[in-house]
Amino acid sequence: MAKAREIYLDCGATTPMGTAALAQWQAVVQEAWGNPSSLHRWGERATMAVERARLQVAAAIGARPTEIVFTSGGTESDQLAILGLATGAPRHGVISAVEHAAIARTADLLVARGWQIDRVPVDGGGRVEDLAPFLRPDTAFVSLILGQNEVGTLQPVAAWGKRCRAAGIPFHTDAVQAGGRVPLSVTELNVDLLSL
Numbered sequence: 001m002a003k004a005r006e007i008y009l010d011c012g013a014t015t016p017m018g019t020a021a022l023a024q025w026q027a028v029v030q031e032a033w034g035n036p037s038s039l040h041r042w043g044e045r046a047t048m049a050v051e052r053a054r055l056q057v058a059a060a061i062g063a064r065p066t067e068i069v070f071t072s073g074g075t076e077s078d079q080l081a082i083l084g085l086a087t088g089a090p091r092h093g094v095i096s097a098v099e100h101a102a103i104a105r106t107a108d109l110l111v112a113r114g115w116q117i118d119r120v121p122v123d124g125g126g127r128v129e130d131l132a133p134f135l136r137p138d139t140a141f142v143s144l145i146l147g148q149n150e151v152g153t154l155q156p157v158a159a160w161g162k163r164c165r166a167a168g169i170p171f172h173t174d175a176v177q178a179g180g181r182v183p184l185s186v187t188e189l190n191v192d193l194l195s196l
Ligand SMILES: Cc1ncc(COP(=O)(O)O)c(C=O)c1O
Pocket: 012, 013, 072, 073, 074, 075, 076, 078, 100, 102, 145, 147, 148, 149, 174, 175, 176, 177
């Protein structure tokens, strides 16, 4: 009997590694496996690989290499961004109602610490409604997902970013799901922080 054909339809969650990426990964773990903080030549090789990657990522999103911070993944990037913005005295933040759990649960954590978080609702098409009524003089940050992870809606990040910049409010976008699917430019998106 013929074996049933399996079709994987969860590429939004993860994908098998592409051949080119696999070759790069293999080269790095075999040739540049040192600790980049080490001063010897094994460390130097690792440093060069990391710095080359930093240049590539920066170029891919129109950022400066010094602005790139490598993390273990999407959740850690989102948490680092939000908790990094939530350090000061104003304790008000704005997110959308359709953020990934990495943002929504981090916002819950802030609420447990006494923060007020507004969650902007979405319309029937899954797009966030107007942000303006939620912005306050004491708003410490705004975070809006770029590509929604369940329904794929692309949110109006550039417009929100422009509005926040005019108001002097730090603006973060979760582009974990959008990366590699739509062009990303941190300048065109008007974002201060982007998780990728
Ligand atoms: C939009 C979005 N943000 C954050 C994450 C979390 O990323 P990770 O699973 O790498 O922690 C995901 C994961 O699918 C995601 O889709």
